[in-house]
Amino acid sequence: MVSNLSMVIFICALVAIIAFVIWSVRSKRMHLLHKLYLCLAVCYAIWIIPLIGIRFTSPDNKAMMFFWDCLMQPGGVLSPPIYLCIAIVFIYGYEKMTRGLKALFIVPVLTILISWTNPLHHLQYQVFSTVRSEIVFGPYVIVGGICSYACLMAAIIVVARFALKNRSVLYLKQSLLLAVSGLCPLVVSIIATFSRMEIPITATPMSFMIPLILNGIAIYQLHLLDIRPIANRHILDWISDGYLVVSDKGLVISYNRRFASLFASEYGIAENRYLGDCVREEDISKKTAIYNMITAIEASREANSTISYEQAVTSQEEDGVQKSYYVTDVSPLVLNDKIAGFVVLFKDVTQLKKSMRQLQDSQERMMEQERLAFLGQMIGGLAHNLKTPIMGISGCISAVEALVDECEESLTDSQVTEEDYREIYGEMREWFQKMRESSAYMSDIITAIKGQAANVNTDEDSTFTIDEMLKRSMLLMRHELLSGGCRMVTEYDQTKEITLRGDINNLIQVLDNLLSNAIYAQKQAGGGDITVKIDYDEESLHISVKDRGPGVSPNVKDRLFKAMVTSKGTMGTGLGLYISSAVVRGKFGGIMWHEDNPEGGAVFGISIPRNLVHISNVVKKKEGGAN
Numbered sequence: 001m002v003s004n005l006s007m008v009i010f011i012c013a014l015v016a017i018i019a020f021v022i023w024s025v026r027s028k029r030m031h032l033l034h035k036l037y038l039c040l041a042v043c044y045a046i047w048i049i050p051l052i053g054i055r056f057t058s059p060d061n062k063a064m065m066f067f068w069d070c071l072m073q074p075g076g077v078l079s080p081p082i083y084l085c086i087a088i089v090f091i092y093g094y095e096k097m098t099r100g101l102k103a104l105f106i107v108p109v110l111t112i113l114i115s116w117t118n119p120l121h122h123l124q125y126q127v128f129s130t131v132r133s134e135i136v137f138g139p140y141v142i143v144g145g146i147c148s149y150a151c152l153m154a155a156i157i158v159v160a161r162f163a164l165k166n167r168s169v170l171y172l173k174q175s176l177l178l179a180v181s182g183l184c185p186l187v188v189s190i191i192a193t194f195s196r197m198e199i200p201i202t203a204t205p206m207s208f209m210i211p212l213i214l215n216g217i218a219i220y221q222l223h224l225l226d227i228r229p230i231a232n233r234h235i236l237d238w239i240s241d242g243y244l245v246v247s248d249k250g251l252v253i254s255y256n257r258r259f260a261s262l263f264a265s266e267y268g269i270a271e272n273r274y275l276g277d278c279v280r281e282e283d284i285s286k287k288t289a290i291y292n293m294i295t296a297i298e299a300s301r302e303a304n305s306t307i308s309y310e311q312a313v314t315s316q317e318e319d320g321v322q323k324s325y326y327v328t329d330v331s332p333l334v335l336n337d338k339i340a341g342f343v344v345l346f347k348d349v350t351q352l353k354k355s356m357r358q359l360q361d362s363q364e365r366m367m368e369q370e371r372l373a374f375l376g377q378m379i380g381g382l383a384h385n386l387k388t389p390i391m392g393i394s395g396c397i398s399a400v401e402a403l404v405d406e407c408e409e410s411l412t413d414s415q416v417t418e419e420d421y422r423e424i425y426g427e428m429r430e431w432f433q434k435m436r437e438s439s440a441y442m443s444d445i446i447t448a449i450k451g452q453a454a455n456v457n458t459d460e461d462s463t464f465t466i467d468e469m470l471k472r473s474m475l476l477m478r479h480e481l482l483s484g485g486c487r488m489v490t491e492y493d494q495t496k497e498i499t500l501r502g503d504i505n506n507l508i509q510v511l512d513n514l515l516s517n518a519i520y521a522q523k524q525a526g527g528g529d530i531t532v533k534i535d536y537d538e539e540s541l542h543i544s545v546k547d548r549g550p551g552v553s554p555n556v557k558d559r560l561f562k563a564m565v566t567s568k569g570t571m572g573t574g575l576g577l578y579i580s581s582a583v584v585r586g587k588f589g590g591i592m593w594h595e596d597n598p599e600g601g602a603v604f605g606i607s608i609p610r611n612l613v614h615i616s617n618v619v620k621k622k623e624g625g626a627n
Contacts, residue, residue, distance in 0.1 A: 047075025077108040080151035087155040111144040112423035152186040181211035242346035464504040485527025486517040492534030514545040521549025544605035
């Protein structure tokens with residue numbers, strides 16, 4: 001009944017299964033797929049142990065033969081539903097047995113109970129015999145057979161459909177192994193049940209050795225894990241130009257063509273190969289794409305969260321070397337509160353970066369245009385501002401020359417005393433002092449103009465005071481204030497010294513723009529005071545400019561600082577507030593705001609975070625002292 005060759009094969013298989021069970025028990029962590037395969041191996045061992053016993057039992061001892069047959073039943077009837085569970089878990093990535101999977105074992109367990117109690121009802125065997133032609137099956141055999149065949153056929157169909165939908169090379173290999181492994185025992189079982197051929201009792205167990213071997217290859221050699229379907233759903237939720245799926249141990253599970261063209265071909269990345277094996281010495285020293293990828297995966301493992309970074313990729317195109325940029329997201333795939341693998345997504349942001357660069361260049365050009373326009377408006381005022389002190393210095397020089405001539409003419413005059421000369425020298429000193437004051441005034445104007453003439457993109461990160469800013473702004477806007485019949489009035493606590501960190505020229509440009517708008521608005525109301533107010537709270541320093549003009553039209557309030565709007569007609573560009581808002585945001589991390597003046601007119605303000613501001617008490621200088 002059991003040949004010597006079959007005996008040797010079964011003993012070798014039993015030894016291999018025992019070794020596999022011991023190795024599996026010692027494993028620290030097993031996925032559900034591994035546990036099911038372990039159960040399949042144990043069932044096969046339970047199946048072949050009675051066959052070994054039959055080899056040493058006389059065929060005439062029917063009671064002992066029936067006992068061996070009862071012991072074989074669990075292995076034979078449980079193997080098909082376990083095989084179907086392996087296929088379903090492979091497809092859907094379950095980590096726990098669902099109610100549906102557990103329901104597959106209802107009929108097999110009932111079959112085992114009926115087989116063990118057959119002498120009481122004869123539902124399994126009406127006549128039991130060790131000879132195939134003498135066996136008369138009971139009515140329940142059809143139920144058990146249909147259940148086994150259905151499980152095997154369902155597993156084959158499910159795996160085949162999955163292979164057709166997912167045309168990955170690794171999927172095809174695994175699906176082919178699973179399908180073939182189920183097809184062999186299905187064919188043998190049908191022949192053994194419905195054919196009149198004299199088939200040995202070892203045929204069906206032998207046929208199930210094929211699924212055991214092929215499933216083992218698919219699971220442990222091709223690393224058939226239960227994270228791929230979850231990874232597929234994860235990737236479908238993210239629209240990306242490239243993706244890579246790796247196991248928790250860094251084994252490459254799957255990737256698409258875009259990833260293959262970007263990284264796989266260059267670094268030798270392939271399915272069923274560990275990512276760490278693809279790293280070279282130069283990759284670590286140069287921190288290449290694959291090194292960054294592995295580092296991000298380890299960081300994602302430690303943080304158990306998504307890690308994002310930007311990756312630049314240089315490729316050789318027909319028109320030269322091209323540089324592309326990708327935002328890379330590394331996300332852990334968590335199953336049963338444990339990380340089972342990672343999905344790495346690559347999103348092409350090259351065009352986005354180009355668009356942002358173009359937008360930034362356009363904004364810089366607009367800011368430069370506004371700066372030049374502002375400087376152009378100041379040319380007339382600059383000429384007037386410099387003309388007055390120059391004429392003053394010229395008058396002082398003429399007066400000094402007259403005094404010098406007077407001294408020369410009186411050298412031979414005996415009536416001119418020493419006191420007269422001292423009086424002349426005193427007048428000369430007074431004229432020299434006026435020349436120094438005019439020169440200092442011109443120097444201040446030149447310093448202010450020089451600062452505003454600097455490129456708007458030049459950052460001079462330094463510390464400056466509010467007083468210094470107001471002084472320079474007053475000098476630059478003096479002519480425009482006088483021309484508009486306006487006067488700049490400041491309101492702030494002069495017992496406090498307020499210093500800011502940043503580029504003073506940028507803030508002066510913003511303040512001058514607000515003053516220019518206020519002068520234009522107030523000129524329409526006949527001029528008057530324009531109030532510059534400085535105050536602060538726990539969060540921000542506030543600089544506001546208040547006028548009493550006609551105010552801001554309601555139809556443009558919502559567009560202030562967001563679009564280029566102007567109320568000056570052809571005399572305005574609409575860039576002023578727009579650029580000023582960009583400068584305040586980009587250079588000082590602050591905001592611009594607007595509100596209506598209760599007294600009529602408008603109030604425009606700047607709010608700068610307090611972390612850039614230092615406020616202290618003014619230290620008064622002591623009077624007197626050494627000269």
